[in-house]
Amino acid sequence: MLINQKQLKKVRVETQSGQFLGYVSDFGLETDTGVIEKYYVRAKNLIPGLFEDSLIISKSQIINFDEDKMVVEDAAVKVSSEVKSKIAKVNNLESTEPVVTEEM
Numbered sequence: 001m002l003i004n005q006k007q008l009k010k011v012r013v014e015t016q017s018g019q020f021l022g023y024v025s026d027f028g029l030e031t032d033t034g035v036i037e038k039y040y041v042r043a044k045n046l047i048p049g050l051f052e053d054s055l056i057i058s059k060s061q062i063i064n065f066d067e068d069k070m071v072v073e074d075a076a077v078k079v080s081s082e083v084k085s086k087i088a089k090v091n092n093l094e095s096t097e098p099v100v101t102e103e104m
Helices: 075-094
Strands: 012-015 020-030 035-042 054-058 062-065 069-072
Touching: 020 054
Parallel strands: 012 069
Antiparallel strands: 012 020, 020 035, 035 054, 062 069
16 A cells, blocks of 8 residues: 555554554655654644654554554553653753862
């Protein structure tokens, strides 16, 4: 099955457990092979404040893909939650005062 870029951007994306993630908004193409390696998925309020509400889905996370729907591993969302947690930790560090540990 072949679909064009316009059709690809209408493909619904959900997890294997049925959680709606959004729609394909863009893709990353490996120029050496011509293979799409990553799909960018956009949905409003997917995970508020994280990467402007977008996900990057690797081709290895795709379970099923047809002209209407892409089904991805449930772990695709869990990874993003881990990233959100790491960002929160960095933000907490940025709000603390620097500590002098050694005088020069």
